[in-house]
Amino acid sequence: MQNQPVIILSHPQLGQNIGAAARVVRNFGITEMRLIAPRDGWPNPDATAMAAGAFGKMEPVRVFDTAADAFTDLQYVLAVTARLRDMEKPVFGLSGAMGKINEMAAKGARTGLLFGPEASGLDNAEVALCQGILTYDVDAEFSSLNLAQAIGVAVSHWRTLCVSETTETQWQSESPLASSADLDGMMGHLQDELTRARFFYPPEKTELMMQNLRNMFMRADLTHQEVQTFRGVIKALARFRGQSKPD
């Protein structure tokens, strides 16, 4: 089905959960699932046993080492996490998240939903790579969902809100959205130039400051063309610096 989000499981532990996830993902018409560093390797017989044949009716599951690798061809990924994090990112409930997924897909974005491992959930570095956060409104006194159930909740809401009763949103840009690779390139370029300009002080703050800048740019849903434009800006601002003496 066109415009479906890719379902991405980071460091899943139990094959049973991967298999149960594949079954419900396929039930609701989604055909692409990715794994980041599954604990017990891949393929996994426990997953196959629980999937009720789902793997035979979807694209081959692709396995990646890191979230950055898994995201390279995606433009809009939401991290599904219960814990609120101190990040400058939008936080959606289920309806809002699916509305946004639908909007971004209508703009031509490939979208994804990222789920963390059973015991510990997503780590902050992974959440930082996502454009936003999806948090479920669960009962505060009993909030821990099974991983495959959490995935079932997301994909069934996607189906209900984006397929069964979709209202198409139109986008009026002729340039495609920037890929993760575009954004990575731009952020690397910016970090190089800022490092040369001794912007990061003390140097330990580099990672946090780059994360904050990245969050800012991610929220803008940049197009490919805008990334090119902004790289021109960085280049122009920095252009004569290498030829001068520092003060």
Add this chain to the structure above:
Amino acid sequence: MQNQPVIILSHPQLGQNIGAAARVVRNFGITEMRLIAPRDGWPNPDATAMAAGAFGKMEPVRVFDTAADAFTDLQYVLAVTARLRDMEKPVFGLSGAMGKINEMAAKGARTGLLFGPEASGLDNAEVALCQGILTYDVDAEFSSLNLAQAIGVAVSHWRTLCVSETTETQWQSESPLASSADLDGMMGHLQDELTRARFFYPPEKTELMMQNLRNMFMRADLTHQEVQTFRGVIKALARFRGQSKPD
């Protein structure tokens, strides 16, 4: 929680599914579950093992011999079934069903959702006792849901559509959003530096290029703090330029 539907499992076979169902039912704030003639009796240790403590945080599960017995204090029950049946009953999708549950609860009805056994689904006599039918929009080529997943789909949609607020996107920044003056100041600063760097060529394009850059930043909904940070970036990138010779 008031006005919640009672979750009723008819002739469930596997204790694991009953336990997994209880867990997700409780996750979404529902505290009453009933069983009709569970195959392996009740209580069931497999159910307890899968429930992650849910049974201790809900009303005791009540067991009945027949659907009619289980329904005596309920006024509005929907049968959740994939198969269309030749019955004069309304058939709802998830949104419609939850809207109806909400409406009936607001009228003072006690409501319920009835789920059939894993292998065979509900029989016609049980469906006949219900006020309507809830059918999920699943993929026709892979339509068989796990029982606990089917229950998770229903209760999460109930929560989303009947409990959570409809405008649910939150924002978790502690810094206030940037004012127009903040943004004007930043764009002016950027334009000055880019002009010095001879970025605008030909000069007639200045206005259009600044408009494009401004659109980009506006979409990011910058905070006051982020505008400050970005002005630091502009300053750092441009810092030595004034002291050097153009090439």
